[in-house]
Amino acid sequence: MTSGPDTTLLPANGPAAPPRANGELVFDAPWQARIFGATVALYEAGRFEWNDFQQRLIAAITDHEAVIEAETSDESSGYDYWGCWLDAFRGLADENGWAGATTLHDMEHQLEARPAGHDH
Amino acid sequence: MTHEHEHEHEHDPRAIRTEALERLLVDQGLITSAAIDTIIERYETDVGPLNGARVVAKAWTDPEYRARLLADGTTAIAELGIGGPQGEKMVVVENTPAVHNVIVCTLCSCYPWPVLGLPPAWYKDPAYRSRVVREPRKVLSEFGLTLDDNTEVRVWDSSAEIRYLVLPERPASTTGADERTLAELVTRDAMIGVARIDA
Incomplete structure (x- = not known):
């Protein structure tokens, strides 16, 4: 927001529209939607206390902002909110024994090794 | 790129x-x-500002509902069948000619999902989160909202368990309008507190 709010994305007036028509997409990439959906699905299944996740998210954002400030004078450039969410969720999954570091890396390598053009 | x-x-x-x-x-x-x-x-x-707009329009047309909403936001919002994650403890703050409220989450991105959906990108931006606390009038003016010098600005930080919703002022020109018509006037930004509702 260093250049001020983008008013083309922020209709100050006009009817409240459904999220899709709010002038901006809820998610910029499919993985952002997936990690959000996984987090909420687990929460609604009663698998963790929201505060546990929130504290991790706050820590991830704080760390990320420190990195950004060290790298550039423009504090909002390259801001990766959903990357912070993903980091927070990975920590939660590790702590709860859902995805330890080794298990996760093994699965990542397995997915990366898929041939190009694989079917999702 | x-x-x-x-x-x-x-x-x-x-x-x-x-x-x-x-x-x-x-x-x-x-x-x-x-x-x-x-x-x-x-x-x-499904989940988005239309839910919050219904709450606001009802509060504008039903004084008893408005009183219940300001006394216990969570319960009054649940009366309309609205609730869910990030809406467990709702507090509704009312704008008046004397007081203007605006919400933020200084530490991360806490936001009242059931009534507003997921937050817009600028709400999560480090600049908004730090500046709206430090210099709210300047930030609001960048959104196109200039407040009277006599209006007190209250900034509500959603970082704890509570999620806030701003009850905007009803435009004077809407006298006699029904709830449905009023709901169409209510914007997400007005319910965050970075805009006024003009009609």
Whole structure:
């Protein structure tokens, strides 16, 4: 927001529209939607206390902002909110024994090794 | 966008990590991919500012509802069948000619999902989160909202358990309008407190 709010994305007036028509997409990439959906699905299944996740998210954002400030004078450039969410969720999954570091890396390598053009 | 690597099929490591986490969770029977699909669809299509607009319009037309809403936001919002994650403890703050309220989450991105949906990008931006506390009038003016010098600005930080919703001032020109018509005038930004409702 260093250049001020983008008013083309922020209709100050006009009817409240459904999220899709709010002038901006809820998610910029499919993985952002997936990690959000996984987090909420687990929460609604009663698998963790929201505060546990929130504290991790706050820590991830704080760390990320420190990195950004060290790298550039423009504090909002390259801001990766959903990357912070993903980091927070990975920590939660590790702590709860859902995805330890080794298990996760093994699965990542397995997915990366898929041939190009694989079917999702 | 620059590409350091020219591999056609190189994936975003965040996408790979997300997919790996989803697989591990599903393999353990903790969640299903269908449950994730349902939640994404819910937040992309159903949960959004229209819910908050219904709450505001009802408060504008029903003084008893307004009183209940200001006394116990969570319960009054639930009367309209609205609730869910990030709406467990709702506090509604009322704008008046003397007081203007605006909400923020200084530490992360806490936001009242059931009434406003997911937050816009600027709400999560470090600049908004720090500046609206430090210099609220300046930030609001950048949104096109200039406040009278005599108006007190209250900034509500949603970082704790409480989620806030701003009850905007009803435009004077809407006398006699019904709830449905009024709901169409209520914007997300007005319910965050970065805009006024003009009619």
